[in-house]
Amino acid sequence: xxxxxxxxxxxxxxxxxxxxxxxxxxxxxxxxxxxxxxxxxxxxxxxxxxxxxxxxxxxxxxxxxxxxxxxxxxxxxxxxxxxxxxxxxxxxxxxxxxxxxxxxxxxxxxxxxxxxxxxxxxxxxxxxxxxxxxxxxxxxxxxxxxxxxxxxxxxxxxxxxxxxxxxxxxxxxxxxxxxxxxxxxxxxxxxxxxxxxxxxxxxxxxxxxxxxxxxxxxxxxxxxxxxxxxxxxxxxxxxxxxxxxxxxxxxxxxxxxxxxxxxxxxxxxxxxxxxxxxxxxxxxxxxxxxxxxxxxxxxxxxxxxxxxxxxxxxxxxxxxxxxxxxxxxxxxxxxxxxxxxxxxxxxxxxxxxxxxxxxxxxxxxxxxxxxxxxxxxxxxxxxxxxxxxxxxxxxxxxxxxxxxxxxxxxxxxxxxxxxxxxxxxxxxxxxxxxxxxxxxxxxx
Amino acid sequence: xxxxxxxxxxxxxxxxxxxxxxxxxxxxxxxxxxxxxxxxxxxxxxxxxxxxxxxxxxxxxxxxxxxxxxxxxxxxxxxxxxxxxxxxxxxxxxxxxxxxxxxxxxxxxxxxxxxxxxxxxxxxxxxxxxxxxxxxxxxxxxxxxxxxxxxxxxxxxxxxxxxxxxxxxxxxxxxxxxxxxxxxxxxxxxxxxxxxxxxxxxxxxxxxxxxxxxxxxxxxxxxxxxxxxxxxxxxxxxxxxxxxxxxxxxxxxxxxxxxxxxxxxxxxxxxxxxxxxxxxxxxxxxxxxxxxxxxxxxxxxxxxxxxxxxxxxxxxxxxxxxxxxxx
Numbered sequence: 001x002x003x004x005x006x007x008x009x010x011x012x013x014x015x016x017x018x019x020x021x022x023x024x025x026x027x028x029x030x031x032x033x034x035x036x037x038x039x040x041x042x043x044x045x046x047x048x049x050x051x052x053x054x055x056x057x058x059x060x061x062x063x064x065x066x067x068x069x070x071x072x073x074x075x076x077x078x079x080x081x082x083x084x085x086x087x088x089x090x091x092x093x094x095x096x097x098x099x100x101x102x103x104x105x106x107x108x109x110x111x112x113x114x115x116x117x118x119x120x121x122x123x124x125x126x127x128x129x130x131x132x133x134x135x136x137x138x139x140x141x142x143x144x145x146x147x148x149x150x151x152x153x154x155x156x157x158x159x160x161x162x163x164x165x166x167x168x169x170x171x172x173x174x175x176x177x178x179x180x181x182x183x184x185x186x187x188x189x190x191x192x193x194x195x196x197x198x199x200x201x202x203x204x205x206x207x208x209x210x211x212x213x214x215x216x217x218x219x220x221x222x223x224x225x226x227x228x229x230x231x232x233x234x235x236x237x238x239x240x241x242x243x244x245x246x247x248x249x250x251x252x253x254x255x256x257x258x259x260x261x262x263x264x265x266x267x268x269x270x271x272x273x274x275x276x277x278x279x280x281x282x283x284x285x286x287x288x289x290x291x292x293x294x295x296x297x298x299x300x301x302x303x304x305x306x307x308x309x310x311x312x313x314x315x316x317x318x319x320x321x322x323x324x325x326x327x328x329x330x331x332x333x334x335x336x337x338x339x340x341x342x343x344x345x346x347x348x349x350x351x352x353x354x355x356x357x358x359x360x361x362x363x364x365x366x367x368x369x370x371x372x373x374x375x376x377x378x379x380x381x382x383x384x385x386x387x388x389x390x391x392x393x394x395x396x397x398x399x400x401x402x403x404x405x406x407x408x409x410x411x412x413x414x415x416x417x418x419x420x421x422x423x424x425x426x427x428x429x430x431x432x433x434x435x436x437x438x439x440x441x442x443x444x
Numbered sequence: 445x446x447x448x449x450x451x452x453x454x455x456x457x458x459x460x461x462x463x464x465x466x467x468x469x470x471x472x473x474x475x476x477x478x479x480x481x482x483x484x485x486x487x488x489x490x491x492x493x494x495x496x497x498x499x500x501x502x503x504x505x506x507x508x509x510x511x512x513x514x515x516x517x518x519x520x521x522x523x524x525x526x527x528x529x530x531x532x533x534x535x536x537x538x539x540x541x542x543x544x545x546x547x548x549x550x551x552x553x554x555x556x557x558x559x560x561x562x563x564x565x566x567x568x569x570x571x572x573x574x575x576x577x578x579x580x581x582x583x584x585x586x587x588x589x590x591x592x593x594x595x596x597x598x599x600x601x602x603x604x605x606x607x608x609x610x611x612x613x614x615x616x617x618x619x620x621x622x623x624x625x626x627x628x629x630x631x632x633x634x635x636x637x638x639x640x641x642x643x644x645x646x647x648x649x650x651x652x653x654x655x656x657x658x659x660x661x662x663x664x665x666x667x668x669x670x671x672x673x674x675x676x677x678x679x680x681x682x683x684x685x686x687x688x689x690x691x692x693x694x695x696x697x698x699x700x701x702x703x704x705x706x707x708x709x710x711x712x713x714x715x716x717x718x719x720x721x722x723x724x725x726x727x728x729x730x731x732x733x734x735x736x737x738x739x740x741x742x743x744x745x746x747x748x749x750x751x752x753x754x755x756x757x758x759x760x761x762x763x764x765x766x767x768x769x770x771x
Binding site: 039040041042043044045047048182206207208209210211212213214215216218219220222223225226238239242243246250251252268271272274311 | 684735
């Protein structure tokens with residue numbers, strides 16, 4: 001028996017040893033891109049189109065181009081249910097696999113991961129969400145939140161209202177409401193709105209919606225009726241958005257005075273309100289529809305081949321789907337840039353951080369990518385991880401979103417000092433927050 | 445002094461100066477109360493029949509609503525052109541599905557657990573919840589759906605009642621919801637309190653073994669009760685789905701029943717009704733007049749505070765049975 005045991009043990013050891021280089025080879029042949037998504041739970045209505053858009057663009061690169069510069073992308077989803085605890089579990093499960101970047105897709109999860117990113121050397125991309133102050137690359141070298149922050153968005157809302165009222169001086173005495181999810185994401189624009197309320201003399205009214213009351217907003221709209229705000233800005237997510245639009249329609253709140261942040265502008269946010277939702281406004285920074293070569297390629301290489309999870313082809317090109325596509329384009333371009341900077345084909349988190357930090361997606365590059373006028377050009381630097389780009393306003397016409405404004409710049413003189421100050425405070429509050437040691441690339 | 449004024453004087457001044465808003469608040473509270481009562485009723489029915497708190501009631505609401513919309517979409521794909529016919533066929537189909545669910549629960553979950561401690565049955569409803577979540581997501585996907593309110597001819601629009609120098613807006617869908625919920629609550633109350641089945645149901649709740657010994661069919665009672673809870677879930681799903689959308693977020697709505705049950709007692713149908721109305725009215729008034737003092741958004745916990753205050757004086761709830769166990 002004994003010799004047989006040793007023979008088996010030796011064979012097993014040989015097999016195990018042989019398999020090690022093989023698994024390494026697999027790891028080295030591809031770039032690992034985990035996507036934190038939520039296709040289940042109360043926030044799935046917003047999460048599914050974003051997840052589909054991100055997945056389908058990266059899958060298209062694999063199908064059409066064989067990946068990026070010949071290296072396949074190993075795309076893996078982790079279901080968070082928009083739950084911070086599950087998001088952290090996802091992070092812990094993927095961090096050992098050398099991810100190129102982490103996409104938390106939740107401000108709550110992002111806030112939890114910010115302190116870990118520098119320790120684990122993994123960049124975090126929180127595209128137009130997360131901690132606004134993390135735009136300061138000097139204090140947050142591992143966090144990127146282009147193309148604009150929630151503070152930029154809120155300032156665009158104020159600027160839009162002023163343009164409708166006849167100028168910034170006409171804001172005095174107006175009542176602007178913020179209807180927000182009572183969670184870190186929803187509360188994020190409050191500081192900048194409070195600052196602007198003081199400066200421009202408008203009254204800021206806060207309407208928090210607890211997560212458990214997302215579909216039960218009756219009381220809140222009674223408050224709206226009592227307060228009679230002139231305009232309302234919605235910072236909602238998931239089932240909160242369609243309920244808010246429906247309630248507004250029910251009580252007769254003028255739809256052209258109701259504006260959502262870009263995450264409250266999904267097709268499923270406006271559609272359930274029926275004709276009553278016509279006229280609802282949202283900020284936006286990506287094109288809608290399928291009339292872009294990049295979306296046509298997704299249809300050709302992924303959707304038509306049955307490799308997408310969209311339940312209907314008609315959902316390709318919806319607002320949040322295209323938002324997911326743009327998110328994936330940022331990932332891909334950062335990886336491509338990292339390959340160029342390092343000369344390596346297979347890049348990992350540390351390389352991709354450099355790729356993000358000198359990301360420069362010009363209009364010409366967007367055209368090359370098959371996305372002319374699809375999104376704003378994105379230019380990040382060592383110090384500025386955001387860009388504070390302009391957004392435009394879209395209007396729900398009853399069936400689809402229609403662009404109704406030019407690009408509107410954020411009020412940077414309000415936002416930038418607040419970001420600098422808050423980033424510093426963050427570092428001071430978190431004892432032992434590391435000083436930046438990462439060098440800047442020349443192109444950054 | 446200012447704080448005392450804000451707590452004890454200002455809200456009543458507001459009520460007096462804007463009586464139309466107060467009337468609107470009372471109306472909204474009434475509608476919410478009836479809808480909460482409807483959710484609570486689903487819990488009460490099953491608790492009365494099996495002594496089990498049915499954790500799966502929330503997901504049954506989602507499952508019923510998704511089945512209705514899913515069947516309607518299937519009818520459309522199959523070529524049923526008339527939306528009204530399609531919608532009512534889907535409604536009938538959903539009733540059948542809820543019946544099959546009741547039979548399935550009785551056969552596969554409850555029957556093997558006869559005479560087991562209540563906590564075992566309670567845990568089984570947890571299992572049922574997660575099964576229905578997974579099964580529902582597998583069949584219907586996670587995308588939110590629009591409730592087929594128009595196809596079911598639920599009314600749109602509102603009635604403006606001019607009173608107290610102002611206006612009270614009454615949504616027609618809310619009036620319909622209140623009427624349907626009231627009729628359903630009344631019918632179930634009569635059915636379970638004035639019929640033989642109702643008495644059998646109470647016997648089953650007291651003791652499975654004793655009920656079996658006097659010839660009551662436990663299986664039949666359980667199927668009837670779970671089916672009735674399924675119908676209540678369907679009505680709840682339609683009404684709440686029409687107010688927002690049909691998605692798994694609706695499951696959270698079931699949590700609104702908990703303070704109602706604490707207040708009304710787990711075994712009382714009238715308790716569910718009165719409890720629902722008290723919670724509905726008080727949370728709306730509390731949120732509007734005292735909420736701003738606490739930063740608003742207080743209704744998610746205010747209902748529990750009210751229920752707990754009641755519990756201090758009546759631990760068995762407003763209409764719950766006082767259980768005296770001899771030792």
